[in-house]
Amino acid sequence: MSDNNRIGSGGTSRPRFVLPLTASNQNRAAPQSASPIGQLQTQPGLPGLPPVGQLKLPDQPERQFSVDDLEDLGEIGRGAFGSVNRMRFKPTGSVLAVKRIRSTVDQRQQKNMLLELNVVVNCECPFIARSYGALFKEGDCWICMELMDTSLDKFYRVVYHHLNEVIPEVVIAQVSLATVKALNYLKEKLGMMHRDVKPSNILADRSGRVKLCDFGIAGKLVDSIAKTRDAGCRPYMAPERIDYQRVGEGYDVRSDVWSLGISLYELCTGRFPYKQWGTMFEQLEQVVKSEPPRLTDARFSEEARNFVNLCLSKDVKKRPKYRQLLQQPFLEQCAQDSVDIAAYFCSVLDRSPDEARLNELLAAVHF
Numbered sequence: 041m042s043d044n045n046r047i048g049s050g051g052t053s054r055p056r057f058v059l060p061l062t063a064s065n066q067n068r069a070a071p072q073s074a075s076p077i078g079q080l081q082t083q084p085g086l087p088g089l090p091p092v093g094q095l096k097l098p099d100q101p102e103r104q105f106s107v108d109d110l111e112d113l114g115e116i117g118r119g120a121f122g123s124v125n126r127m128r129f130k131p132t133g134s135v136l137a138v139k140r141i142r143s144t145v146d147q148r149q150q151k152n153m154l155l156e157l158n159v160v161v162n163c164e165c166p167f168i169a170r171s172y173g174a175l176f177k178e179g180d181c182w183i184c185m186e187l188m189d190t191s192l193d194k195f196y197r198v199v200y201h202h203l204n205e206v207i208p209e210v211v212i213a214q215v216s217l218a219t220v221k222a223l224n225y226l227k228e229k230l231g232m233m234h235r236d237v238k239p240s241n242i243l244a245d246r247s248g249r250v251k252l253c254d255f256g257i258a259g260k261l262v263d264s265i266a267k268t269r270d271a272g273c274r275p276y277m278a279p280e281r282i283d284y285q286r287v288g289e290g291y292d293v294r295s296d297v298w299s300l301g302i303s304l305y306e307l308c309t310g311r312f313p314y315k316q317w318g319t320m321f322e323q324l325e326q327v328v329k330s331e332p333p334r335l336t337d338a339r340f341s342e343e344a345r346n347f348v349n350l351c352l353s354k355d356v357k358k359r360p361k362y363r364q365l366l367q368q369p370f371l372e373q374c375a376q377d378s379v380d381i382a383a384y385f386c387s388v389l390d391r392s393p394d395e396a397r398l399n400e401l402l403a404a405v406h407f
């Protein structure tokens with residue numbers, strides 16, 4: 041199978057795993073990358089806005105910024121469409137996550153995206169990673185956001201494939217509740233769907249916070265790139281979004297609920313529910329034509345299994361929207377539980393292996 045066809049490879053040989061920050065490495069500046077733009081190709085010919093943007097950090101006045109205000113502290117991760125680096129904002133010393141995406145949008149679209157970003161910058165939901173601002177430079181979009189300690193794709197691989205443990209159900213319940221609340225906020229308050237719910241877009245930190253990221257401007261840019269090239273399979277996509285015979289019918293937030301179900305299945309079992317597919321046709325065969333995945337693992341309660349399996353209802357009419365999900369016993373119960381997930385996250389992050397071993401693990405685990 042060629043790299044271009046491999047799910048989630050993004051057609052690159054990018055390392056799929058980066059060391060989550062631990063007590064021992066979180067204060068240590070990572071080595072500077074050779075070039076501030078990493079391996080991204082810039083597109084100098086693309087007409088763009090002046091390379092400055094507006095940045096609104098917590099408890100700070102909004103100010104103009106350029107890439108010269110950012111000091112690169114090293115790469116955190118790399119996706120199919122760009123990379124995410126830790127960067128210090130020199131004027132205040134604040135350390136941020138900066139996502140850089142190759143952008144093919146023109147000046148008018150860039151302006152619209154930056155305007156839309158203002159809505160997200162002002163969003164106050166505790167379950168959504170804060171966006172601070174963005175700018176376009178030489179065809180790349182730089183999005184500044186809140187820095188978290190890990191994402192759940194990395195986290196579950198460490199738990200299941202390095203520590204040989206299982207993520208406790210109470211932790212999965214808290215992650216589910218935070219993600220459903222974030223998705224509900226996006227829909228109710230901002231009138232948005234996420235469109236790319238997956239473990240790598242659910243972030244966590246040592247203080248036990250769980251936050252959804254990567255929607256709005258990042259999602260729009262990724263969609264615009266995906267339209268211009270074969271972006272490969274999108275493994276978390278709901279059947280109704282993949283089935284070319286139904287594309288005219290449209291889709292709604294329940295497609296995000298399906299992606300949440302796939303993500304939770306992965307967090308419960310440590311593996312992706314479908315066997316590896318190499319082509320869009322194989323994906324269509326499995327996701328659209330076969331029975332949906334079912335969580336049957338007896339290590340999880342009936343409430344947990346029912347919740348995941350409800351999200352994975354193939355018939356979109358039987359799949360609940362957020363209000364109904366929030367009333368499921370699995371989430372209602374966990375809203376009342378007090379669980380120290382901070383201590384659990386710390387204990388896993390402290391036992392994470394080094395980057396080389398993590399990359400090895402990641403390559404070995406089917407997506």
Ligand SMILES: Nc1ncnc2c1ncn2[C@@H]1O[C@H](COP(=O)(O)OP(=O)(O)OP(=O)(O)O)[C@@H](O)[C@H]1O
Pocket residue numbers: 048050116117118119120121122123124137139169185186187188189190191193194240241243253254
């Ligand atoms: N705000 C953040 N704080 C800490 N780590 C982050 C943050 N945002 C992203 N990351 C890390 O950077 C990695 C790369 O993110 P990116 O969004 O580029 O790609 P992805 O979600 O892994 O994959 P894809 O490009 O296929 O969507 C993520 O897997 C995550 O581990």
